[in-house]
Amino acid sequence: MKACVGCGTPFLPKHGNQHYHSVQCSKAEWRNKDRPRVKRPDPPLVAVNEFMRVVASSKPPEAIGYRLYCPELNIVLPIPNMGRRDGSRPVGANFSLLPLELPLLPLDTDYVLIWVYPGDSALPQAPAQYVRPGWVDDMTRRHTIGYLLKNYEQLQGRSLREIRRRRSEAANTGLTAYLRALASPRPVTEEPRSLPPREHGDSRDDESSAD
Numbered sequence: 001m002k003a004c005v006g007c008g009t010p011f012l013p014k015h016g017n018q019h020y021h022s023v024q025c026s027k028a029e030w031r032n033k034d035r036p037r038v039k040r041p042d043p044p045l046v047a048v049n050e051f052m053r054v055v056a057s058s059k060p061p062e063a064i065g066y067r068l069y070c071p072e073l074n075i076v077l078p079i080p081n082m083g084r085r086d087g088s089r090p091v092g093a094n095f096s097l098l099p100l101e102l103p104l105l106p107l108d109t110d111y112v113l114i115w116v117y118p119g120d121s122a123l124p125q126a127p128a129q130y131v132r133p134g135w136v137d138d139m140t141r142r143h144t145i146g147y148l149l150k151n152y153e154q155l156q157g158r159s160l161r162e163i164r165r166r167r168s169e170a171a172n173t174g175l176t177a178y179l180r181a182l183a184s185p186r187p188v189t190e191e192p193r194s195l196p197p198r199e200h201g202d203s204r205d206d207e208s209s210a211d
């Protein structure tokens with residue numbers, strides 16, 4: 001049994017992420033701006049601890065917030081108005097440092113740390129500081145990120161196909177060379193090891209005696 005996020009009525013969810021006891025209830029709640037938001041579970045504790053350690057050790061003392069740049073998707077997180085782990089949907093584009101906000105992440109990859117300073121100026125360190133938090137959140141249903149993820153996966157799929165194609169092409173080339181060598185009595189490209197010394201001078205004589 002679960003309590004409906006909208007009205008508190010206990011209900012039996014049909015699937016894991018059902019938060020409202022009825023469609024009417026979820027629609028009514030959707031229109032209510034002050035509704036309690038759905039939270040995402042925290043990442044594994046080991047990853048959280050390591051993330052906290054990396055951020056604490058690389059944070060400039062003046063920083064008041066942070067952002068993450070994802071090179072694969074070419075996007076800076078968080079996107080303004082994007083739902084956060086705690087269910088809030090702030091208009092600001094920073095993750096908080098105090099307390100350290102655990103970002104929702106679309107890919108398990110290296111992110112570039114961008115520090116935010118008073119006045120909302122955001123600057124990456126030079127050289128770039130990378131962090132790999134090591135967790136992934138399902139963000140495929142998020143408008144912008146979901147779109148970028150789909151594109152990224154298509155590109156990945158395409159390059160995987162290309163790699164496979166090149167591999168089988170190379171394998172075929174190796175095979176045909178091998179089969180040709182088997183079929184011919186002796187390798188066609190190689191000349192006999194020792195040529196008999198020329199007995200009739202050099203080849204220019206043949207040309208001059210042509211007419």
Ligand SMILES: [Zn+2]
Nearest residue numbers: 004007021025
């Ligand atoms: Zn309800």
